[in-house]
Amino acid sequence: MREIRAKIEAAIKREVRQRCGFGCVVCGKPFYEYDHINEYSKVKEHEADNLTLLCPDHHAEKTRGLRSADQVRDANAAPFNRRMGSSSPYRLAYGGTVSKVSIGSNSFVQTMGSISEPLVLNGEPLVRVRTESGNLLVSARLFDASGAVILTIDDNELKYDTGIWDVEFVSDRLIVREAHRKILAKIVFSPPDSITVERAHFSHEGLSVQVTAREILYRTKRGKLSISGNSVLDIPYPRGVVLTDENHELGSLPAAINVPVRVG
Template sequence: MPEFREAISSAMQREVRQRCGFGCVFCGKPFYDYDHIEEWSEVKEHEVDNLTLLCPEHHREKTNRLRSKEQVRIANANPFNRRNPSSSPYLLAYDGSSCTVSVGSNKFVQSIGPAYKEPLALNGEPLVKIRTEEGHLLLSAKLSDSSGSTILSIEENVLTYDTELWDVTFVANTLVVREGRRKVTAKIVFEPPSAITIERGYFSHEGLLVQVTPREIIEKKCNNIISGITVSDVPFVRGICITDAEHRGMVPPSTAAIRFITAPCVEVSR
């Protein structure tokens, strides 16, 4: 008679992810399988303490007996991503010399050279920026949570995230951060070689906070909304620049394609 094997419940999966710091217990990679340390065929049940996260490489080593159960148990007790406040660095495969950055229905399409282009800047600080080096597209971005603390960064294609978050999943090419049940803090779709879509998230710098939803960028201080703008191959360093009144001098009109100054939000130049 075939054996019935129930799926691991989503609550149990999340508990395992949280305990393991959202990555393989050996190397911290964000792609993993839920592994039964004592094989399921032996225990025939899902027990949260018997589950761990292994990346495909380390999972195969365990299957091939190149890692013992005992070694897995030791790694599970002290997961790689739990030894640091941020996750194991993951290198994104961006390439070439053009880039499409989408942020809340706004698009920045640009050919890129060795000098930085800055699709999104707050109070003069670029929070998404791109340049090329020897044919590689190097993408950087810094996202916050709703209180403005940094939770995720991409530094020249190297992705890391806070391992103390409530939940992080990286399924196919989509990274989702949650701060509670049905509370999505960030959702990013990576489409190398040249595209990134920030569908949800927060950006913050020196008193300014913006929330990104699939339809818009919402500047939280005055509830100004920026949506549906396409900036395509402009001769400016910056794409969308949002500043408050105190920082307006930091962004001269000649440097940005779209320049918003809050309170009240005025689209000054494009």
């Protein structure tokens, strides 16, 4: 019978993120999983001092016995990003005063410290960016073409379907594949201030879009339409592209691009 665990409290996660320098303690990658240094099956609780951040590769090494708890404990005592000053080459401890998110050639520039929701479907933010202690934290839900969730990023914490063929970092890119040479999603990180969604599927309550490097594509009764080439600056628009079908109400937050979609 599978063990049911209580969720790790948000305050504990925040403490662990800040202590670990917002990245894997071994290599500094900014997308990570929370690891119990002494296994949860033994301690039966979530304590900040026993939690650390590991990227999927180093977490898998520990799970398979290729990296010992003592080795992880040593890395946790001197996290990579704390030693180096920032993660490299995945440097999400961004400097400067602004952050820029691009989705399908649509760019949204926000003052650091504000919350940005560049893509919203039927009232649900599917891409969200905020800062904490000067670090950029990304939240997103990625889908396959059928509308099933394949990967979730929650304040840079990766959670994904174990049936995915491959999830990896290549240079400055997070790439999700469903088969050899078949990419489902690609997110590119460009220090010191930019994130670009080059390829992805997003879906919520009957409304779906596909992102390519050039555009955001969606279907209506008139066929396939696209949104591309927009550039939006700052605070008046906490939301970027908002698509809403006839079964949902338009949200109250200001949006740069508000698109009513008739899918029925």
